[in-house]
Amino acid sequence: MxxxxxxxxxxxxxxxxxxxxxxxxxxxxxxxxxxxxxxxxxxxxxxxxxxxxxxxxxxxxxxxxxxxxxxxxxxxxYGYVFQAAGLYPWRTVSGNIKLPLEIMGYSTSEKEDRTRKVIDLVELNGFERKFPWQLSGGMQQRASIARALAFDANILxxxxxxxxxxxxxxxxxxxxxxxxxxxxxxxxxxxxxxxxxxxxxxxxxxxxxxxxxxxxxxxxxxxxxxxxxxxxxxxxxxxxxxxxxxxxxxxxxxxxx
Amino acid sequence: MKTSYLANKFIPVSTIVILIGVFWYVVAVPMNSDKVSRQFKNLTASEHILKCWSLKKPKLPTPHQIITEMVNTTFFKKISSKRSLVYHGWITLQATLAGFFLGTLLGILLALGIVHNKAMDLSVMPWVIASQTIPILAIAPMIIVVMNSVGVTGLLPKAIISMYLSFFPVVVGMVKGLRSPDQIQLDQMKTWSASSNQILWYLRFPSSLPFLFASLKVGVAASLVGAIVGELPSGAIAGLGARMLAGTYYGQTIMIWSALFAAAFLAAFLVFTIDFLQKITLKRMAIIR
Missing domain, CATH: 3.40.50.300 (P-loop containing nucleotide triphosphate hydrolases)
Incomplete structure (x- = not known):
């Protein structure tokens, strides 16, 4: 691989x-x-x-x-998770997860589906509309992992x-x-x-x-x-x-x- | 909340205003004393001082004289009248806003070029800085004359001078702002194989907004100065600059000062407007809370 x-x-x-x-x-x-x-x-x-x-x-x-x-x-x-979560302060959790999907040109419904799926995976349900400053360090890093998982990369x-x-x-x-x-x-x-x-x-x-x-x-x-x-x-x-x-x-x- | 506003804003600001006012009235006495002595004989000391504060053409008009003149020429003249401060202020404001718009546009475009193009990065900035070392008073008449000779008069030449002053803070602020994303954020974009347009739109531009607003506040004040300076050498008959010039011709110091105050209030209004826009924009973006 x-x-x-x-x-x-x-x-x-x-x-x-x-x-x-x-x-x-x-x-x-x-x-x-x-x-x-x-x-x-x-x-x-x-x-x-x-x-x-x-x-x-x-x-x-x-x-x-x-x-x-x-x-x-x-x-x-591949998806890459950095030392710092590097979330965009002006985007909500789901907005941050959608960012790579927007860049890669996924359709709106696909973006919603994938975001929901990875938010489930990292157990951030209920925090979709929160801004990064409202999250603890651990939750920020989970959002960052979700973002790296959102698109179809088989390497993390x-x-x-x-x-x-x-x-x-x-x-x-x-x-x-x-x-x-x-x-x-x-x-x-x-x-x-x-x-x-x-x-x-x-x-x-x-x-x-x-x-x-x-x-x-x-x-x-x-x-x-x-x-x-x-x-x-x-x-x-x-x-x-x-x-x-x-x-x-x-x-x-x-x-x- | 209310007490902190009182303690943090109202009391310190009004203290300074009162101190300046007292100083002003004190200084007005020796400044205008000669003129009073020449015009009036046999005054008691207190009458002398009162006369110093109420001459028709004093060397230094007092605050209440200026305020009275401003109120008269703002509220009790028809807006279309040549004696209305609103009329002159509007003329200057138009040139200011046009120049501010052009300057902001030019500043942002130059900053984009500097950030995205190595050659521009190395070559443009020294010229941008050099442009600001030339005194605006020296270059303003040339701009007016050159544009007049090709038939462009009125608002545009003044707007160009405004632009010349206001693009500078925007370039400097935007270059810094567009470069403010850290290496991790740029690397992250690279791992997503983002195009440089996408990096600009999703990352660089939003990151630069706090810098842009700070620059705009400096830029809009500079624009107003540019518009007024543009009115001085052109023999303009309208605008706050023209009002100041007319005041100096006829020794109408009160007129000069009221135009000056009007310009100051206009500048404060413009800066506060941008400050307000900054607060709501950045709040909506959750950059400030």
């Missing part, structure tokens, strides 16, 4: 070139929930932006649904969507996200810096390290596809979390010592 092979990306800055991604290769299969985890500066967001064609790699090959990332972007093959790219939320809200939204993933059967790429979040959500965890940004480990999760928050106390979960921690440590050594 998504294939990244030998990707290098160097940013030219005033302080000289920065190696944001070095020899990065990985695969995402249809229906996967892939998390990218690592400390800041490891290139996890950059990698997501490369997949979304918001950045162009210096070297290497990326395909998304057998297209180049830019073709996939133009064909609206999420860049630390719950990073700014407190842990209680985050736990709940993580559970909801898993339900949503099961119901919509989308392929999800998810950037995070929280180990429990990555382990809880993912079928595959990509562990990354900074300077240069690279992949240190790719973990196929052995947890069942259907999960609830209780599995976080199980042995399986702790074992995977341990392996993630080791992967992170391995990338750090040269820095710290």
């Amino acid at each position: 998504i294939s990244v092979s030998d990707v290098n990306l160097t940013f030219e800055t005033n302080d000289g070139p920065i190696n944001a991604l070095k020899n990065v290769s990985m695969e995402v299969n249809e229906g996967d929930f892939v998390s990218f985890i690592g400390p800041s500066g490891c290139g996890k967001t950059t990698l997501l932006r490369v997949i979304a064609a918001l950045e162009t790699p210096t070297e290497g090959r990326v395909t998304v649904n057998n297209m180049t990332p830019d073709e996939a972007r133009k064909a609206r093959q 790219l999420m860049d630390e969507p719950f990073g700014a939320l407190d842990e209680i809200v985050r736990d709940r939204l993580n559970g909801e996200l898993l339900n949503l993933w099961a119901r919509t059967r989308k392929t999800i790429c998810f950037v995070t810096h929280s180990i429990p979040e990555a382990v809880f959500l993912s079928t595959k965890i990509v562990v990354m390290s900074p300077r240069p940004g690279r992949i240190t480990d790719i973990i196929e999760s052995t947890l069942p596809k259907k999960r609830n928050l209780n599995i976080r106390d199980g042995r399986e979960f702790i074992k995977i979390a341990q392996r993630v921690r080791e992967g992170l440590k391995a990338g750090q050594t040269e820095d710290v010592f």
Whole structure:
């Protein structure tokens, strides 16, 4: 579904070139929930932006649904959820969700249908006519997810969507996200810096390290596809979390010592 | 609500107005004293001061003289009369609004060009800034003369001068406003593969409205100044500028001041109107609550 092979990306800055991604290769299969985890500066967001064609790699090959990332972007093959909800203050919740549909030229009845459907999915019923400032941070992010789901993209790219939320809200939204993933059967790429979040959500965890940004480990999760928050106390979960921690440590050594 | 209006608006504003009024009457005495001494002999001190405040052609007319003149020429003259302040104000207002409209249009178009076109971004702004370093008093007569020579007279040359002054704040504000969406919002548009027209219409333009309104308030006041300046060198016989000019010819200081006050009230009215439009627009857009 998504294939990244030998990707290098160097940013030219005033302080000289920065190696944001070095020899990065990985695969995402249809229906996967892939998390990218690592400390800041490891290139996890950059990698997501490369997949979304918001950045162009210096070297290497990326395909998304057998297209180049830019073709996939133009064909609206993915929905992207940013760190900030980025809702338009002058539009209501349903107005915000309709925005991409308006841009893509959907008919009025289609817009209404789809908006109703995704508002159901993220459980924002009753808030359709509220403005963003009337919503909590968690609800804003849910509206933002609904907006990314509203059109027919089978890939959902999420860049630390719950990073700014407190842990209680985050736990709940993580559970909801898993339900949503099961119901919509989308392929999800998810950037995070929280180990429990990555382990809880993912079928595959990509562990990354900074300077240069690279992949240190790719973990196929052995947890069942259907999960609830209780599995976080199980042995399986702790074992995977341990392996993630080791992967992170391995990338750090040269820095710290 | 009522007390806060009293405490936040009425009391401070009226205090300043009273202070200015007192200062004005005090200063009017030495300013007009010579003239009173020349015209009248053997006055007591208090009679002298009262005369200083009620001369027919004083150096500095007092507020009540100006207000009386304004009331007379506003309410007790036929609107079509050449002595009516309403008539002159209307002439100036027409040129102001025409110039303001043209200036806003020009400003928005230039800002769109600057934001969307790299070459314009690099080349236009210095000229826009340079245009405002030329004193308007120097360029106004030239505009009037050049347009006269091609047969364009009346409202349009004044409107052009108004436009020249009012497009500047609009360009500056709109460039800033159209560039105010943050990177996330622009990236988001890109992920939806939006065209630049769609980005303009859905994102840039609504984001720019608070900036536009701030610019319009400055622009409309500048437009009025432009229209008045446009009336000065043209030998215009109508308009607040012409009224001021006539006042200086004949030493009618009260006439000058009442035209000046009329212009100030007109400017305040225009600015408040835009402020009102801004409030209801932004409130409806839920940008302010």
